[in-house]
Amino acid sequence: MSDYDFDLFVIGAGSGGVRAARIAASHGATVAVAEEYRVGGTCVIRGCVPKKLLVYGSHFAEDLADAKRFGWNTDGAHFDWSTLRDNVAAEVDRLEGLYGEIFVSNGVEIFHERAVVTGPNNVRLANGRDISARYILIATGAWPSIPDVPGADLGITSNEVFHLPELPKRAVIAGAGYIANEFAGIFNELGVDVTLVTRGDKMLRSYDQEIVEKLIGISREKGIDIRMNFPFKSAVKQGDGSILIDGGDAGMVETDLLMWAIGRSPNSNNLGLETAGVALDNNGAVIVGSDNRTSVPSIYAVGDVTNRVQLTPVAIREGHAFADSVFGNAPRTIDYNCIPTAVFSNPPIASVGMTEEQANATLSQVKVYRSDFRAMKNVLAGRNERALYKMIVDGSTDKVVGLHLIGPESGEILQAAAIAVKAGLTKQAFDDTVALHPSMSEELVLMK
Ligand SMILES: Cc1cc2nc3c(=O)[nH]c(=O)nc-3n(C[C@H](O)[C@H](O)[C@H](O)COP(=O)(O)OP(=O)(O)OC[C@H]3O[C@@H](n4cnc5c(N)ncnc54)[C@H](O)[C@@H]3O)c2cc1C
Numbered sequence: 001m002s003d004y005d006f007d008l009f010v011i012g013a014g015s016g017g018v019r020a021a022r023i024a025a026s027h028g029a030t031v032a033v034a035e036e037y038r039v040g041g042t043c044v045i046r047g048c049v050p051k052k053l054l055v056y057g058s059h060f061a062e063d064l065a066d067a068k069r070f071g072w073n074t075d076g077a078h079f080d081w082s083t084l085r086d087n088v089a090a091e092v093d094r095l096e097g098l099y100g101e102i103f104v105s106n107g108v109e110i111f112h113e114r115a116v117v118t119g120p121n122n123v124r125l126a127n128g129r130d131i132s133a134r135y136i137l138i139a140t141g142a143w144p145s146i147p148d149v150p151g152a153d154l155g156i157t158s159n160e161v162f163h164l165p166e167l168p169k170r171a172v173i174a175g176a177g178y179i180a181n182e183f184a185g186i187f188n189e190l191g192v193d194v195t196l197v198t199r200g201d202k203m204l205r206s207y208d209q210e211i212v213e214k215l216i217g218i219s220r221e222k223g224i225d226i227r228m229n230f231p232f233k234s235a236v237k238q239g240d241g242s243i244l245i246d247g248g249d250a251g252m253v254e255t256d257l258l259m260w261a262i263g264r265s266p267n268s269n270n271l272g273l274e275t276a277g278v279a280l281d282n283n284g285a286v287i288v289g290s291d292n293r294t295s296v297p298s299i300y301a302v303g304d305v306t307n308r309v310q311l312t313p314v315a316i317r318e319g320h321a322f323a324d325s326v327f328g329n330a331p332r333t334i335d336y337n338c339i340p341t342a343v344f345s346n347p348p349i350a351s352v353g354m355t356e357e358q359a360n361a362t363l364s365q366v367k368v369y370r371s372d373f374r375a376m377k378n379v380l381a382g383r384n385e386r387a388l389y390k391m392i393v394d395g396s397t398d399k400v401v402g403l404h405l406i407g408p409e410s411g412e413i414l415q416a417a418a419i420a421v422k423a424g425l426t427k428q429a430f431d432d433t434v435a436l437h438p439s440m441s442e443e444l445v446l447m448k
Pocket residue numbers: 011012013014015016017034035036037038039040041042043044046047048049051113114115116139140141142158179267271302303304305309310311312313315
């Protein structure tokens with residue numbers, strides 16, 4: 001007989017929590033999970049998945065316009081937001097069901113309610129039930145940040161954006177990161193008049209800034225109004241229902257929808273962590289070691305709540321490594337080097353490894369190769385939109401240390417190329433590879 005109700009209690013059924021629960025159960029642990037909202041977490045319910053489906057749905061606007069040059073008569077084509085919104089919601093429902101089945105088929109008990117930590121080996125469910133566990137895993141994710149300015153509550157966040165009753169005529173998106181650029185692209189394609197406001201003079205700071213400049217140029221060309229150095233002072237609701245935003249010296253902007261996309265904070269509030277002795281950093285992130293263990297030996301944490309890398313594949317890996325280490329007798333840590341990432345803007349950006357700026361700051365010799373080209377499809381479509389691929393090479397070893405792409409399907413192209421960068425292949429190895437023609441990705445082996 002175990003001294004505890006379960007070997008593992010996971011708080012949060014998102015990317016990290018679901019993986020950890022399933023793998024721990026497969027190692028023979030008795031596992032329970034608490035989820036206060038919907039099984040699947042941010043990525044499945046209100047993140048990556050519905051976002052990518054909206055990216056696909058919105059891109060038909062351009063595809064249909066381009067189709068004319070390829071001989072298709074698309075007159076009469078029109079868009080219906082409720083159809084896209086409801087079909088995406090139905091797909092999310094389907095996936096939520098599949099995630100629930102993972103628990104059933106692995107013998108994991110799920111509690112559909114909030115749980116808080118009450119001690120090193122104890123949690124309390126919202127219904128008041130106390131449960132003990134040998135280990136507790138905090139996998140509660142992150143929550144959209146909202147700034148402390150008057151009228152901030154007039155804005156929505158990515159939590160609400162998938163359920164809009166109708167599309168606004170005008171939208172202001174505040175922020176300059178992933179979500180801001182992705183939704184600027186989606187709304188713009190769907191005919192919404194988009195203004196992107198950002199307090200600084202840079203966007204997508206972690207990305208190669210030459211690639212970002214290209215995105216800014218193309219976005220403006222498509223009609224997205226990008227306003228940098230915009231100090232968001234306040235928002236007020238006007239008589240006609242519109243929202244008036246005061247940007248101080250940057251001027252006033254009137255809009256029908258305000259969306260905050262200024263980052264996500266670790267979901268650690270009122271979780272009982274402080275009382276249990278779990279150390280948090282100044283941003284509320286749970287502090288963990290490379291083994292995902294917190295300051296309390298029986299409590300671990302993975303995913304966004306630790307604020308290391310806020311990406312689904314990373315949360316999944318952390319959850320998997322935790323379960324293998326603690327229940328599978330196979331301790332291991334995650335390698336955070338060369339994580340490929342993409343911004344599903346229009347066009348998308350994809351990146352792996354060092355930017356030119358980072359390489360210059362750390363390597364003694366840096367070579368940069370560029371290919372600035374127009375995709376064949378864009379040429380025939382009469383679309384004057386160019387792609388840019390950049391390869392960053394360590395001049396002393398010839399190793400490719402970074403790849404940065406903007407252009408159609410760049411995420412799909414980069415995932416494969418990232419294997420070569422992660423493996424430490426040289427520029428010569430890229431050059432030795434015969435081009436696959438005609439394709440956009442052949443540019444990767446043709447850079448001079
Ligand atoms: C709009 C958007 C788009 C994104 N797009 C991408 C993308 O394209 N690619 C990518 O890699 N990443 C993307 N992300 C990030 C990705 O969704 C997260 O990194 C990932 O979901 C983190 O997983 P997690 O397990 O840490 O937390 P989550 O998936 O957020 O899961 C945490 C779960 O815990 C639950 N919970 C919280 N507190 C409690 C409690 N006390 N009791 C019970 N349950 C609780 C929450 O309801 C939630 O379901 C996107 C995020 C957003 C918001």
